[in-house]
Each structure stands twice: as C-alpha cells, then as structure tokens.
Amino acid sequence: MxxxxxxxxxxxxxxxxxxxxxxxxxxxxxxxxxxxxxxxxxxxxxxxxxxxxxxxxxxxxxxxxxxxxxxxxxxxxxxxxxxxxxxxxxxxxxxxxxxxxxxxxxxxxxxxxxxxxxxxxxxxxxxxxxxxxxxxDTAGGLMNTDVITIRGDVDVDVVLRYLRMRGELPEATDALYVVDNENKLIGHLSLTTLLTTQPDTPVSEVMDDADEAIKVDTKDSDVASLFERRNWVSAPVVDEHQILVGRITIDDVVDVIREDAEHSMMSMAGLDDDEDTFAPVFQSARKRSIWLGANVLAALAAASVSNMFEGTLQAMASVAVLMTIVPSMGGVAGNQTVALVIRGLALGHIGQSNKRELLLKEAAIGLLNGVLWAVLIGLIIVIWKGEVELGIIISVAMLTNLFVAGIAGVVIPMVLKKINIDPALAGGMALTTVTDVVGLSAFLGLATFMIH
Structure with missing residues (x-):
C-alpha cells in the first residue's frame, strides 16, 4: 500500500x-x-x-x-x-x-x-x-461521499460565489456535479468551463450530460478499466435510480490497479498479496502450508505416473535420465499461455465471442513449437545417446505435450474463472499438473511400447 x-x-x-x-x-x-x-x-x-x-x-x-x-x-x-x-x-x-x-x-x-x-x-x-x-470491491466501496453539487438553474456567478464561501474543494476535484431537486445526477460542470465562462451564463447551458456516471455496484476492476480508457481524474457514482451517492477519484483507482497487480504476482506463489513481510513465523507457515499441501497432491499425481512405468525405468537408464525434459518444456510453454490468458481476462479482452479463436491460435502455436522442438531435441538425443528409438520417443512425447499445453493454457484459466476460482492463484499449479501427467505418460508410455 x-x-x-x-x-x-x-x-x-x-x-x-x-x-x-x-x-x-x-x-x-x-x-x-x-x-x-x-x-x-x-x-x-x-x-x-x-x-x-x-x-x-x-x-x-x-x-x-x-x-x-x-x-x-x-x-x-x-x-x-x-x-x-x-x-x-x-x-x-x-x-x-x-x-x-x-x-x-x-x-x-x-x-x-x-x-x-x-x-x-x-x-x-x-x-x-x-x-x-x-x-x-465495488464502486460503492471505493467511492468518497464528499461531493460538491450544484443546480442547473443558477448562473455561473452564483456557483463561483458559493465556492469562495466554501473556501476549499475536496482533493482531485475537476468537476462539479449538477443535480435536480431529488438529487438525481443530470450533468457535470468542469472547473475549466466554470472559470472560462461568462458569470451570467446559466449552468444548464454549459454543463455536460451525465452519460459517464458509474453504477454503484460496478466491480472495482471495471472502474479501473474505465478510468484507464477515458483518462478520468474523477467520476460520479449513482444508484439504480440515478441518484448521486458519491464520486471516485484517480488516487483510489491507482490503489486498485496496484493491488490487482500485487494480487496476481503473489497469488502465483500462493501468498496473500497483503501478507506482512515480518509476520509471525507460525502465521506465515500456516498460510504457506495450504499451498504446499496442494502442490504435494499435484506432485503425487505425477509420481504415480512414473510408478506405473517402474519396469521401463529399471530397464533403461537413459529413459530415467531424460524423463524430466518433456514435462519441463510443456510446463514452460503452458505457463506462457496461462499468463497471457489471465492478463486477457483481467483486461476484458477475452469473452464468449473470441475464446474459440484464441483456443485455435494457442493450439496452433503449441503444434508449431512442438514440431520445432521435437525435431531439434530428437536429433540431439540421437547424436548424444546413439539410439534412434529413444529420439523418436522423446520427439513424439514433446510434440504431444506442447500441443496439450497450448490448449490447457487457455482452457484452465477460463474454467477456473467460470467456477469463481482465481486463475492467478490456481492456474499455474493446475497447468503444471496437466503437463507433468501428460508429458510423463506420453514419454514413458511410448518407451514401454517401443522398447518392449
């Protein structure tokens, strides 16, 4: 903060x-x-x-x-x-x-x-x-109720005298809000317009329409996006009846943006974005143990796959040496896609209308990278180990895992968001589990089939 x-x-x-x-x-x-x-x-x-x-x-x-x-x-x-x-x-x-x-x-x-x-x-x-x-986490929770309101049927000179009598303005005030007798927002008058308009001009003639008011139940992330796109310094907040209830200023929006960024960064490590650096040992250990426990389950899932092919691993030392390459490459490729999708979801770039195109694009990238690295790593293994079969095994497994990683990197964050789980918190771990299981299954399964 x-x-x-x-x-x-x-x-x-x-x-x-x-x-x-x-x-x-x-x-x-x-x-x-x-x-x-x-x-x-x-x-x-x-x-x-x-x-x-x-x-x-x-x-x-x-x-x-x-x-x-x-x-x-x-x-x-x-x-x-x-x-x-x-x-x-x-x-x-x-x-x-x-x-x-x-x-x-x-x-x-x-x-x-x-x-x-x-x-x-x-x-x-x-x-x-x-x-x-x-x-x-809504506009109502973000807003400040300290708002200056004026009527549209008064002259600019009346407003200026009122402000001089008031003596000071709330911080980040760039406009005054025009309301009717029921406190419904009907417009706003910028300070620039106020200071450059003839004193005898009615406010109703120089005010701007109230078409950019924020609903009180708008999510704070959506509020931040509006401020970013429209370069606002402040904005009025209204309820369902268009009654003015407060205003939001740019300093509060900066806090939202910063908190969202910290949340995404810390969540990827399973930490609370507001965690005290010098929190008590037991308190920090308890919070982190939850995340470590989830990771143990994911690691056990990958280990169980390796256990299924114990005979193959005992028969060929080369397979054991190379078995970590495929899941590692899939994890890196998938996490790149996950990061891209999480960012797109946060910015509102991804929705029902374009998710299919994104899925096809990332699947194509996974396939293209899969072919490239399958050929390259396969050749390296053949030259290094002198075993053509082993080169073919790792190439096919690499292609399969990178293709699956591209698809999973899109699907997992979308599914998590749909079931109200933070993709930044669980996306990386879920993706790593998928690429570990798929990568090991493909590599060890092919090795077992071709060697035996």
Missing amino acids: AEQIEFDQAHQTLHEITQALDNGRFVHVRRQLQDMEPEDIAVLLEASPRKAREVLWQLTDPEDYGEILDELAEDVKDALVSKMAPEKLAEATEGMDTDDVAYVLRSLPDDLSREVLAQMDTADRLRVETALSYPE
Missing part, C-alpha cells in the same frame, strides 16, 4: 532509525519521524520487524495516524489498529476521506468497528456507514 520512496534513502533511513532504537535514542527517533511524510513513515513501518514497528508507532505523532493507516498493507494495518483504543482510532480517522475510513474499519472485528463508529460525530458516522453498506 505504501508509496515507494527512493530505495537508497529508505534503506539509509531505516538503518539510522534501527540503530537509534537499539541505542535507546527514542527522542532522536521521534524527531526524525516528525520530519518525515506519512507515506514515508508507512514504508518505514512495513520494512521494520514487528517489535521495532510497535515502538515506532508509539513514537509517531498521533495526528499522522490516519494518513499512515491509509497507506499501510492490510496485515500491518490490522496488527497496529488491534492495539489501539476505539477513541484513539476514531481520532485517527478524523479528516480522512470516507472511503479511506471504511477501508480501515472493514478489517476490524464487528464489535470494535461499532465502538469506533460510536466515537464519531453523527455526520461522519452516517457517511462511513453508507460506504460500509457497499461491498468493498
């Missing part, structure tokens, strides 16, 4: 503060923290071991707690807020955007979350409760 600062500077700061903590120079550390931006303190906390992190949190200015919590990874944030009193946590959320407060409260136990809400003033509590009523 925390923004990256310069690596050299970050490591140097961490080293200096760690040494100061070890030497008991707490006053010096407090002064250093006071000179740092909240985003940089968040980086420092995430990079610190748990004991040092707790000390640093105590030495940090409480006025910065809210901004720091908003930048922290979920596991780190949860560990810190679990030790804060409800009234202190409520104070920390003062001045934070509604969506950021909701992000902090969602991870708290229900009883603690209710206690924190009870400490807030009525207006803030109602705004946060509205945000909490929507699923976290």
